[in-house]
Every structure is written in structure tokens, then in C-alpha cells.
Amino acid sequence: MTTMHSTDTAAWQVVDEGWGRRAADFATMSEPANCREYLAVAHRLGVHENDRLLDIACGSGLAIELARIRGAECAGIDASHRLVAVARDRNPNSDIRVGDMHSLPWPDASFDVATSFRGIWGTTPAALDEVHRVLVPGGRVGLTVWGHLKDSPGAWALAPFRLAAPGKLANQAAMQLGRPGAGEDLLARHGFVDVRRIDVPFVWEFADPETYARTLAATGPAYEAIQHIGEAAFVDAAVEQAGRRVRGGLPLRAELAVVGYLARKPTQQTTSHERTVLP
Numbered sequence: 001m002t003t004m005h006s007t008d009t010a011a012w013q014v015v016d017e018g019w020g021r022r023a024a025d026f027a028t029m030s031e032p033a034n035c036r037e038y039l040a041v042a043h044r045l046g047v048h049e050n051d052r053l054l055d056i057a058c059g060s061g062l063a064i065e066l067a068r069i070r071g072a073e074c075a076g077i078d079a080s081h082r083l084v085a086v087a088r089d090r091n092p093n094s095d096i097r098v099g100d101m102h103s104l105p106w107p108d109a110s111f112d113v114a115t116s117f118r119g120i121w122g123t124t125p126a127a128l129d130e131v132h133r134v135l136v137p138g139g140r141v142g143l144t145v146w147g148h149l150k151d152s153p154g155a156w157a158l159a160p161f162r163l164a165a166p167g168k169l170a171n172q173a174a175m176q177l178g179r180p181g182a183g184e185d186l187l188a189r190h191g192f193v194d195v196r197r198i199d200v201p202f203v204w205e206f207a208d209p210e211t212y213a214r215t216l217a218a219t220g221p222a223y224e225a226i227q228h229i230g231e232a233a234f235v236d237a238a239v240e241q242a243g244r245r246v247r248g249g250l251p252l253r254a255e256l257a258v259v260g261y262l263a264r265k266p267t268q269q270t271t272s273h274e275r276t277v278l279p
């Protein structure tokens, strides 16, 4: 068995500071808004009864819960122990671990399907070697990343994230894999075949600006902004931003571009022919 070890264990161990600090808010206010994305990817991957599925960077485990409803036998991993506690509460019979996606604690060929919803990025490409390792030959993978956000009708909803320090913003920019060709190339380079890019439905809805601000504050990128300008200033900026979008009798609505990549591990040793990226 080959296992890739992270060279920077400290980096993943501090992830919980940002992602886990408001775990109950994240799980109940933020994650449910991603249900369209989870449903679309599970459908396109054909997740079915008895599939052994691993969700990487599983957050508080709602995607796992939905995959279980389709009959899959699920496992998950996330760096945030407080989000994992919620994921286990939601999925008591699933194998959900605290850990680093660069060093998956499962043997080779353990899973038929691997998913990651905005969890694997341009800054974490080595995680794909681990995804490849733990999939069976022919195993399917589905990843999502942000698409062209500036052109999204709901771009306003992410604007408060830009209040982070310049260094953090540069890292957020380096993470992006949504531009045409980026994810396709990355997956092909890591040995996946039949790579397909799909548009994934993704809409955030909020009852009012205060709910929006509280929801946003429970996320990792918001924590980076809060570290820079303080919580009160972040919340004020978010409420002000959303206040301009209020529509009488309707929820605040932010439709955001999310790109999905579907691919599979070759059934045999990869040939140069199989490494071709499909249109």
C-alpha cells in the first residue's frame, strides 16, 4: 500500500479554528443550502445501493446523509473535529474521521465512489493522488469547485469574504479550479480518465440580512475576514450588503456558479490513450 503523507501537518490541524468555531450554525444554516449541489453530483455519478462512498472534506456530513439515502455505504474525512462531531451525529453508522485529505487513513482500493464538495482545490492537488489510491479500478470521482463567480447573479453574497487580509485573498485566488481546462488537466495529470466538466446548480437563500450575516460568519473564509477586521465589522458589512438585495415577501437569493468534475480511475494500468481528457 502506498500512502502519501502531508508535508505540513500543522496546516490542516488549524483548519478547525475557522471551519469548526460555529459548527452548529454551519451545519444547520450553511450546509443545507448546498443540497442542490449534493443531489446533482450524486445523481450524475449514479450513486446507488451498496456503493462504498468516501466524501473528502465532508464538513458536517449532509452530503454523506444524502448519499446514504441513496443506499450508499459511506465514509468521510474532514480536518475540523467540531464539524466531524456533527457529521457523526448525523451519520452514526458511517466511518467518519478527523484527518488530512493528503493522507487518507484507508487502504488502497477501499471505495467505489469519491466525492468532494468544494473541498479539493488548486492549492491541494496532492489530495488527488490519495483519492486515486483509495478508489477501486474503475471507481468514480465527483468534485465541485467555484466557477466564474464574478459573473454569477449571487456574487454579492461572497463579497464580505474580500475583507480578509491581502495574503489570505491571494491564497483564495490560488485555490480556484473553475476556469476551463484547469480541473480537467489536474484530474488527467493525477491519472483519472473520462474527465467531464458539468455545471452544478448552487443557490444560497436566506430569510433576511441578519440570517445571511450569521450564516456567512460560520464559514472558513469569513473567519479569515473576521481575523482581519473583527466580527462586528464583518457582520455590519454583511448585513449592509444583503440589505440592498431584500425583495418583499421573498428570500434573499444568491445563485452562484459551481463547476463539477466527474471522472474515473482507469480499470487497468493507465495507457496514454486512456489519459485523454474527454470533451
Ligand SMILES: C[S@@+](CC[C@H](N)C(=O)[O-])C[C@H]1O[C@@H](n2cnc3c(N)ncnc32)[C@H](O)[C@@H]1O
Pocket: 012, 015, 016, 019, 031, 034, 056, 057, 058, 059, 060, 063, 077, 078, 079, 080, 083, 099, 100, 101, 102, 116, 117, 118, 119
Ligand atoms: C468549503 S468547506 C466544504 C465542506 C463540505 N464539503 C460542504 O459541502 O459544506 C471545506 C472543508 O474542507 C475542510 N478541510 C480543509 N482542509 C482540509 C484538509 N487538509 N483535510 C481535510 N479536510 C480539510 C474544512 O474543515 C471544511 O470542512
